[in-house]
């Protein structure tokens with residue numbers, strides 16, 4: 001059991017090689033500036049102190065739990081016992097207010113033909129969803145899309161239970177965080193998608209089996225299974241001195257001075273023109289729980305972060321600024337970037353950019369890697385490319 005989370009762009013299969021390169025760098029803390037789920041930070045457990053940073057709330061939550069919490073999650077059996085009363089109360093409140101839709105949603109996973117499924121599905125869609133006096137953010141926004149109506153109610157009711165337990169001091173803030181992280185993990189596993197949150201599957205005769213299978217799974221059970229499977233990385237002593245932050249890398253790097261303890265910065269920036277926030281919006285809503293007004297077919301939040309690394313017109317300047325900012329901290333820079341990344345499309349190579357600022361820069365290795373193409377928005381879900389690892393030293 002590894003206790004890790006894998007998501008778009010995670011570098012679990014490259015992390016040991018990156019760690020070998022980092023081993024020869026300046027002593028000092030490793031700043032994983034675009035940490036995502038923290039594969040490279042994890043490969044440094046017990047070797048170097050780490051600092052994970054990502055602009056997304058959920059990635060920050062993952063970094064905080066897995067790399068900085070000395071204690072770890074509450075046992076799932078204890079959480080089940082504590083959470084169940086509030087969970088059931090919120091579930092009942094949502095069920096009572098949405099009886100017609102709820103009845104249809106319960107039958108949905110058992111539908112055998114598409115006509116049968118569609119009849120129930122349309123019935124649910126036609127109902128106005130009520131959530132008076134209940135936690136109902138997901139029920140009101142995502143029912144019948146990324147999750148079934150009852151699954152949304154489960155997510156809301158777990159979130160309600162976590163908030164109540166934290167409010168009463170029955171779980172610590174860190175145990176709350178682990179509970180939320182596990183809920184995000186469960187949501188990813190059970191979502192009606194192809195494995196990411198950029199879009200949900202529109203039910204059809206062709207995908208009926210898959211949709212009914214996903215809609216039929218219990219978020220509550222998966223939540224507890226996830227809570228039991230997620231683990232902190234490394235030892236408590238190692239985690240105690242690690243850091244985690246949520247910041248745009250640009251602003252973060254400007255706050256780091258030469259006198260700081262960062263010896264090496266690892267950068268794994270976005271590499272396509274698909275904005276990463278498309279893949280995080282559901283997780284962001286789970287963390288923020290702010291009842292956003294969503295739009296478009298993907299039901300996106302209004303405040304999605306956009307990064308210049310994913311904009312053709314700005315990627316070159318974003319890279320130059322990143323390299324200059326890292327260099328100004330006095331740290332070594334290790335960069336991962338695929339051979340078909342957006343920067344190459346605009347006629348620049350990462351090595352040229354590194355050499356523009358650092359006196360020593362090299363392409364250390366190229367590794368064949370099955371890369372995410374950002375959710376098949378370009379056709380295939382993965383593509384074999386060379387992932388290049390660069391090293392720049394002052």
Ligand SMILES: C[S@@+](CC[C@H](N)C(=O)[O-])C[C@H]1O[C@@H](n2cnc3c(N)ncnc32)[C@H](O)[C@@H]1O
Pocket residue numbers: 008009010011012033034035036037038039040053054055056059247248249250268269270271276277307308309
């Ligand atoms: C390629 S992924 C990193 C994956 C990571 N190495 C892992 O193993 O999980 C890029 C990450 O950069 C984050 N990101 C995008 N733009 C950013 C910015 N300007 N500052 C900080 N993080 C950013 C995204 O949220 C995403 O998690």
